[in-house]
Amino acid sequence: MTASATEARPLTPAARRVLDVAGQLFYTRGINTVGMELLAEEAGVTKKTIYDRFGSKQDLVVAYLRARDERWQDCLDRHVAVAGTPRARVLATFDALYAWMDGENPRGCAMVNAYAELSDPDHPGREVAVGQKLRLRALLADLVEQAGAAAPGRLAEALAMLHEGAVVACSVLGDTDATRTARDAAETLMGAHGIAAEAPSQV
Amino acid sequence: MTASATEARPLTPAARRVLDVAGQLFYTRGINTVGMELLAEEAGVTKKTIYDRFGSKQDLVVAYLRARDERWQDCLDRHVAVAGTPRARVLATFDALYAWMDGENPRGCAMVNAYAELSDPDHPGREVAVGQKLRLRALLADLVEQAGAAAPGRLAEALAMLHEGAVVACSVLGDTDATRTARDAAETLMGAHGIAAEAPSQV
DNA sequence: AGCGGCGTATACCGGTTGGTATAGTCACCG
DNA sequence: CGGTGACTATACCAACCGGTATACGCCGCT
Numbered sequence: 001m002t003a004s005a006t007e008a009r010p011l012t013p014a015a016r017r018v019l020d021v022a023g024q025l026f027y028t029r030g031i032n033t034v035g036m037e038l039l040a041e042e043a044g045v046t047k048k049t050i051y052d053r054f055g056s057k058q059d060l061v062v063a064y065l066r067a068r069d070e071r072w073q074d075c076l077d078r079h080v081a082v083a084g085t086p087r088a089r090v091l092a093t094f095d096a097l098y099a100w101m102d103g104e105n106p107r108g109c110a111m112v113n114a115y116a117e118l119s120d121p122d123h124p125g126r127e128v129a130v131g132q133k134l135r136l137r138a139l140l141a142d143l144v145e146q147a148g149a150a151a152p153g154r155l156a157e158a159l160a161m162l163h164e165g166a167v168v169a170c171s172v173l174g175d176t177d178a179t180r181t182a183r184d185a186a187e188t189l190m191g192a193h194g195i196a197a198e199a200p201s202q203v
Numbered sequence: 204m205t206a207s208a209t210e211a212r213p214l215t216p217a218a219r220r221v222l223d224v225a226g227q228l229f230y231t232r233g234i235n236t237v238g239m240e241l242l243a244e245e246a247g248v249t250k251k252t253i254y255d256r257f258g259s260k261q262d263l264v265v266a267y268l269r270a271r272d273e274r275w276q277d278c279l280d281r282h283v284a285v286a287g288t289p290r291a292r293v294l295a296t297f298d299a300l301y302a303w304m305d306g307e308n309p310r311g312c313a314m315v316n317a318y319a320e321l322s323d324p325d326h327p328g329r330e331v332a333v334g335q336k337l338r339l340r341a342l343l344a345d346l347v348e349q350a351g352a353a354a355p356g357r358l359a360e361a362l363a364m365l366h367e368g369a370v371v372a373c374s375v376l377g378d379t380d381a382t383r384t385a386r387d388a389a390e391t392l393m394g395a396h397g398i399a400a401e402a403p404s405q406v
Numbered sequence: 407a408g409c410g411g412c413g414t415a416t417a418c419c420g421g422t423t424g425g426t427a428t429a430g431t432c433a434c435c436g
Numbered sequence: 437c438g439g440t441g442a443c444t445a446t447a448c449c450a451a452c453c454g455g456t457a458t459a460c461g462c463c464g465c466t
Binding site for chain 2: 445
């Protein structure tokens with residue numbers, strides 16, 4: 001038995017190293033172009049160890065995506081938590097994105113990239129990617145509903161698109177203002193949906 | 204000499220077949236996972252022929268991206284041309300996207316995917332991708348400026364992000380309404396920038 | 407004292423990668 | 437008639453791929 005996918009046991013030191021290296025190499029060079037041999041070498045570990053801990057490359061890829069997703073989620077939660085009103089929380093998701101892009105995300109969304117690289121529709125890594133997208137949408141829909149939006153689903157979807165677009169603009173085009181632009185647009189969209197800046201007592 | 208990158212001579216029948224097959228396989232299965240052997244077999248052609256016509260895999264990838272970019276541009280031009288006002292033309296770009304997604308783009312933006320797969324920063328395919336993104340932004344900026352937007356650059360950038368986000372939503376999440384949602388959001392954004400539906404005589 | 411989990415080292419497997427070499431066929435064209 | 441461009445067929449190359457096998461060392465736990 002080679003460590004089932006869904007358990008979260010503490011990870012051995014060598015496994016940690018492998019996962020860290022995978023997090024860097026898979027992201028920066030692409031999943032398909034990074035071989036297990038290189039991974040092992042870079043982590044100071046033998047291939048045997050990798051296969052003992054993770055089972056297969058496919059499973060390691062899933063672990064990599066899960067770990068990255070978790071880090072992004074932490075970043076998101078941290079920024080959303082400090083904001084007060086639902087409206088401010090929505091805008092905080094763009095601040096989280098800004099922080100995320102500035103350092104951890106120079107090569108675009110890892111989930112979208114993985115989706116592109118893993119052409120097999122049955123690859124378990126795919127549902128990690130769609131899970132992340134759905135979670136953001138659910139969060140946004142929840143927030144704008146709290147803020148009193150008329151059609152929370154549609155607005156949340158549009159806001160999520162701004163997120164996605166900002167990532168592409170920032171990584172592919174190097175537009176460092178992208179998240180700012182997206183945030184401004186989000187403010188505009190919310191305003192048009194009846195979510196105003198201040199003075200909520202405007203019945 | 205193996206056919207320089209920028210010339211556009213008619214393409215031999217075999218080369219056409221290769222480029223068509225590459226257009227399908229590279230997009231649906233990913234660039235790195237499709238080998239020249241498979242490509243040759245599928246096109247009913249020898250590897251020798253491919254290398255005689257295209258020089259290298261890298262060059263073939265560039266040709267593939269160029270051809271796809273051109274097809275999208277045609278789709279875009281077609282939809283924009285029939286629209287009247289600048290505002291309608293902006294919205295027409297989303298109609299173009301809808302038509303494009305419905306049939307030619309089930310696996311997301313080929314340019315973004317290629318950007319993810321080609322990790323080498325010097326790969327010539329990359330500038331094809333950024334070129335496409337810049338061209339859309341230039342078009343949008345031009346249109347919203349004609350429509351009298353206050354800050355054409357920022358608005359165009361936000362609209363482009365909606366494009367990008369719609370593609371991801373549609374391909375990864377299977378949201379068939381994505382382009383519609385993006386179009387509606389675009390209308391809202393333009394409205395907030397002083398580009399109204401009708402009655403332009405509103406000095 | 408002993409055992410099992412963790413790790414190293416090395417070698418190997420069949421298959422595939424991008425790319426090249428050699429030899430030959432066919433059709434068109436001056 | 438001869439030449440040339442387009443193409444096929446086959447074989448080959450070194451390098452790398454994911455994955456497995458064998459054998460051994462270390463350390464903490466009971």
